């Protein structure tokens with residue numbers, strides 16, 4: 375397996391893992407090795423006949439479907455053989471179009487048996503797939519505004535009022551579960567409210583790739599192109615999924631140009647800044663920045679409380695301020711997790727018939743809280759910050775005051791205050807026995823600097839994100 379990109383096969387396994395239980399993945403899928411014989415011919419090598427037969431019966435169509443999408447080859451054929459990938463690759467393959475398995479014990483020396491699998495493609499999808507997918511539940515009224523999403527929300531509202539005119543495309547980026555899809559769909563709903571006949575289409579970029587692949591397969595590619603080039607607003611989610619998929623990028627490039635030329639609105643979301651999407655063509659990266667690029671950041675404590683209260687209200691549940699703060703202080707990673715925690719608290723209350731109190735909330739969330747506490751310790755914060763700034767752990771706890779050390783130390787203290795429930799004196803103590811007023815000063819300083827220094831603000835968010843996982 376010389377020129378193999380194990381990454382692609384790994385992606386295939388990851389995608390199958392969303393569908394199949396982990397035992398099945400470990401037992402039948404991981405032991406396989408993949409080899410691309412030609413651009414449209416994939417061989418899966420199984421360690422023995424038993425595995426091969428099982429894969430042929432149970433998993434081949436699923437694997438083929440995913441591989442066709444990942445390789446953007448609707449004509450991809452799949453064969454099964456017993457053995458392992460020969461050490462020499464028989465054909466010259468483009469790196470990105472080669473698959474391999476990271477793991478898997480293989481036995482060699484077994485005569486290969488090829489089983490043709492060309493007939494295993496999933497049923498046709500066809501043009502009926504091309505529908506709007508706008509979800510009415512996402513609107514501006516139920517999107518809680520905070521410092522972390524203010525700009526993105528304002529930009530989205532602008533776009534909703536003047537689609538295709540001002541910010542085009544609108545590119546919203548940020549970490550998972552922070553409201554990008556919500557905002558994008560809120561724009562879609564607002565446009566539809568004012569112009570019910572507008573053709574507003576929301577879709578995940580994975581679905582776009584899937585549709586393109588099936589359109590090529592079904593000879594409906596012209597319909598596919600016509601459909602997307604005739605919309606009034608195209609909302610396309612998680613655009614990072616286009617990375618490494620040149621045919622989809624090519625197709626999207628033309629759709630993008632056509633829509634912008636016709637003054638139709640495009641909104642995209644992504645988990646990172648456009649320039650940072652590896653495997654995306656430069657011409658797309660630069661086009662994505664033509665309009666307005668805005669970030670959504672993790673919400674601060676007050677916004678998390680406001681979101682919880684708003685969600686509770688929508689569920690007609692009364693949530694005391696104490697309980698809202700209790701949850702918001704402990705669930706910080708993103709809003710999806712916050713919603714999950716609230717759902718658990720409400721379900722527990724309904725199940726036990728007891729009112730929602732801080733005590734019952736503590737009980738309902740105890741596993742989640744314990745898991746998080748285990749991860750975010752003061753020492754963990756210090757280690758992570760020291761590593762990030764290339765310092766020694768003892769620099770953070772020591773006495774030196776030059777800025778290259780003092781600033782990271784303040785960052786670490788500020789993170790400790792935000793991400794743990796330790797008191798100020800405890801935090802001071804952990805940083806070389808410093809006074810609690812030093813911790814207060816550090817937190818204030820970092821808060822101020824995050825407002826004016828984008829580098830520090832980005833570093834802080836990155837560290838927070840790393841620690842919150």
Ligand SMILES: Nc1ncnc2c1ncn2[C@@H]1O[C@H](COP(=O)(O)OP(=O)(O)OP(=O)(O)O)[C@@H](O)[C@H]1O
Nearest residue numbers: 516517518549550551552553554555556681709710
């Ligand atoms: N400011 C907010 N006010 C109210 N609800 C919010 C807010 N931000 C996010 N949510 C809710 O949090 C959940 C996750 O948000 P969403 O799906 O929009 O995140 P995302 O950034 O698109 O994440 P991903 O990158 O995983 O797709 C949704 O149910 C959404 O309604």
